Amino acid sequence: MEEQTLRALAFGDHPPPPEPVTAPRSAAPWDRLLAAVVLGAQGRYAAASTALTDLRRSRDPLLASLAATTLASHRRQLGGHTAARALDGEALALLTATSALPLGPSSRGVPVGPSSRGGRPVDPSSRGGGPVGPSSQGGRSVGRRLSGGAADNPAAANSRAAAPAADLAAVDRGANPAAGPAAVDRAVTDPAAANPAAGPAAVDRAATNRAATNPAVSGPVAVDVVADRGAGRAAAEPAAARAAADPAAANLARSASVSGKPTLDPGTSTISGTANHPTPDLDYSDPDGLDYRGARADALLGLAADNLALGRIAAARRLAARAAAGDGRWRATVRAGWVGAEIELAAGRPAEAVAPARRAAETARERGARRHVVKSDIVLGVALSAAGDAGDREAALKLVESALAEAEKCELHSLIWVAARVAADLGAQHAEKYRFRGQEVLHAVLRRVDPCVMRIAHDSPWVPTGSG
Numbered sequence: 531m532e533e534q535t536l537r538a539l540a541f542g543d544h545p546p547p548p549e550p551v552t553a554p555r556s557a558a559p560w561d562r563l564l565a566a567v568v569l570g571a572q573g574r575y576a577a578a579s580t581a582l583t584d585l586r587r588s589r590d591p592l593l594a595s596l597a598a599t600t601l602a603s604h605r606r607q608l609g610g611h612t613a614a615r616a617l618d619g620e621a622l623a624l625l626t627a628t629s630a631l632p633l634g635p636s637s638r639g640v641p642v643g644p645s646s647r648g649g650r651p652v653d654p655s656s657r658g659g660g661p662v663g664p665s666s667q668g669g670r671s672v673g674r675r676l677s678g679g680a681a682d683n684p685a686a687a688n689s690r691a692a693a694p695a696a697d698l699a700a701v702d703r704g705a706n707p708a709a710g711p712a713a714v715d716r717a718v719t720d721p722a723a724a725n726p727a728a729g730p731a732a733v734d735r736a737a738t739n740r741a742a743t744n745p746a747v748s749g750p751v752a753v754d755v756v757a758d759r760g761a762g763r764a765a766a767e768p769a770a771a772r773a774a775a776d777p778a779a780a781n782l783a784r785s786a787s788v789s790g791k792p793t794l795d796p797g798t799s800t801i802s803g804t805a806n807h808p809t810p811d812l813d814y815s816d817p818d819g820l821d822y823r824g825a826r827a828d829a830l831l832g833l834a835a836d837n838l839a840l841g842r843i844a845a846a847r848r849l850a851a852r853a854a855a856g857d858g859r860w861r862a863t864v865r866a867g868w869v870g871a872e873i874e875l876a877a878g879r880p881a882e883a884v885a886p887a888r889r890a891a892e893t894a895r896e897r898g899a900r901r902h903v904v905k906s907d908i909v910l911g912v913a914l915s916a917a918g919d920a921g922d923r924e925a926a927l928k929l930v931e932s933a934l935a936e937a938e939k940c941e942l943h944s945l946i947w948v949a950a951r952v953a954a955d956l957g958a959q960h961a962e963k964y965r966f967r968g969q970e971v972l973h974a975v976l977r978r979v980d981p982c983v984m985r986i987a988h989d990s991p992w993v994p995t996g997s998g
Contacts, residue, residue: 531547531549531551531552531561531565533558533560533561533564535547536551536561536564536565536568537564537818539551539564539568540564540567540568540571540818540901541818541861541897541899541901541902542898542899542900543898543899543900545940546940546941551565551568551569551572552565552577553565553566553569553577553578553580553581555584559585559588559590559593560593560820562581562584562585563581563582563585563593563596563597563600563820565581566578566581566582566585566597566600567600569581570600570603570604570607570944571901571942571944571945572941572942572943572944573942573943573944573971573974573975573978574978575604575608575975575978575979575980575983576978576979576980576983577978578600578601578604579601579604579979579980579983581597582597582598582600582601582604583597583601585597586598586601586620591624591625591627591628592625592628592811592820592821592822592825594621594624595620595621595622595624595625595825595828595829596621596820596824596825596828598617598618598620598621598624598829599617599618599621599825599828599829599832601617602614602615602617602618602621602832602836603832605617605983605986606832606835606836606839607944608975608976608979608983608986608987608990608993609986609987609989609990609991609992609993610983610986610987610990611835611836611839611840611992612836612840613986614832614835614836615832615833615836615837615840617832618829618832618833618836619829619833621825621828621829621832622826622829622830622833625822625825625826625829628812628822818860818861819857819859819860819861819862823856823857823859824857824859824861824862826853826856826857827853827856827857827862827865827866828862828865830849830850830852830853830856831849831850831853831862831865831866831869833849834846834847834849834850834853834869834873835869835872837849838869838872838873838876839992843873843876843877846869846873846876847873850866850869850870850873853866854866860893860894860896860897860899861897861899861902863889863890863893864890864893864894864897864899864902864906865890866886866890867886867887867888867889867890867891867893867906867909868886868887868890868905868906868909870883870886870887871883871884871886871887871890871909871910871912871913872909874886874913875912875913875916880913880916880917881917883913883916883917884910884913884914884917887906887909887910887912887913887914888910888913890902890906890909890910891903891906891907891909891910893906894906900936900940901940901942901945903933903936904933904936904937904940904942904945904949905933905945907929907930907932907933907936908930908933908945908948908949908952910926910929911926911927911929911930911933911952911956912926912930912952913926914926914929915927915956923956923957926956927953927956927957927958930949930952930953930956931953931958933945933949934946934949934950934953934964937949943971943974943975944975946967946968946971947967947968947969947971947972947975948968949968950964950965950967950968950971951964951965951968951994954968968994969994972993972994
């Protein structure tokens with residue numbers, strides 16, 4: 531399937547294709563990432579996890595980071611907040627390591643345009659110091675300029691390194707995300723790491739550990755855990771650190787970046803270092819936020835949602851504010867609206883939840899991002915119902931029922947069961963029918979996850995896996 535179609539399915543309004551979406555290892559890495567996003571939206575989590583687990587080990591730190599945050603969002607959707615927090619921390623650590631690296635000649639001077647990005651539109655102002663993404667934060671315009679490489683502007687390199695380093699300081703290092711993918715996987719499956727008083731965190735860790743020692747049934751993540759035990763630390767280093775520590779491999783990746791020939795990462799099956807995404811290219815600007823600014827916002831907003839689910843509202847606010855300050859483009863704005871509304875609801879301030887939820891819905895509609903519109907309407911419906919009178923609750927129900935109908939039309943199974951449950955909880959006339967439909971779809975979704983994630987869902991207080 532072409533990248534343009536995958537991107538429209540992931541972030542646009544493309545209707546469901548007649549043929550199933552797949553993410554084979556033979557596909558281009560960035561196509562696999564987009565396919566995994568679509569697979570997750572369809573509730574096909576095991577297929578998405580297989581691709582994302584490969585991509586987390588790419589030598590391209592941007593690709594690896596986005597794969598980690600995408601996998602984290604899938605874990606979060608089924609109640610695995612502790613596992614998601616470790617993955618989001620891993621994603622942020624990859625960006626922190628990358629921001630401290632000087633940009634070598636191979637990552638500069640690469641032509642910017644559709645031909646060099648595999649058809650990706652590129653913001654022309656993102657090169658040579660042009661303004662990028664003025665956004666509105668707190669009622670004032672915020673502008674940002676990206677300068678040249680570190681060799682051209684050392685101060686810019688220092689500022690790039692400082693922000694992610696500060697981000698990491700806000701992350702709970704219970705899983706030590708800087709230790710790399712295998713160590714993160716082990717941290718969220720090791721019961722010894724769980725604090726009995728930690729609530730959902732301990733539940734998540736204990737649940738994932740049950741399958742961790744059985745590679746035959748546990749899926750790619752658990753295999754990573756078992757394989758890494760006693761095998762040394764080389765496989766657990768962040769992708770950027772591995773490239774810095776291995777000059778030969780780094781030169782191979784750089785030559786591939788210039789020539790456009792794909793290379794295989796030593797010890798993995800992941801293809802990386804293509805001309806479509808030179809590594810690292812900190813100035814690249816993607817229309818859907820698949821760049822360094824967007825990846826950082828994804829990791830920070832993911833961590834905010836993770837902390838919120840674990841009852842850490844103050845930490846969630848700080849992380850969400852840091853994400854909003856760094857990226858005001860459409861996708862980050864929509865996701866920030868979701869998280870902002872959830873923070874206010876959790877804090878017992880439902881009236882304040884309406885504004886960020888409405889902003890997310892309006893932004894998603896302006897962009898024409900159908901999947902984001904559906905989720906935004908669900909969040910807005912919940913906020914309106916919690917904050918308003920009977921009239922608002924009636925409007926909220928209509929909004930959620932409309933979102934459910936759209937999710938059914940687009941085959942967004944990850945959102946169908948959520949919308950159906952919310953509609954039933956809002957007192958719809960056909961509440962029992964909605965409740966049954968939600969349980970039916972959730973049951974189908976859980977048949978497409980690996981065993982350790984199945985245990986997370988069943989043990990999670992956030993996922994209604996019972997009969998009601």
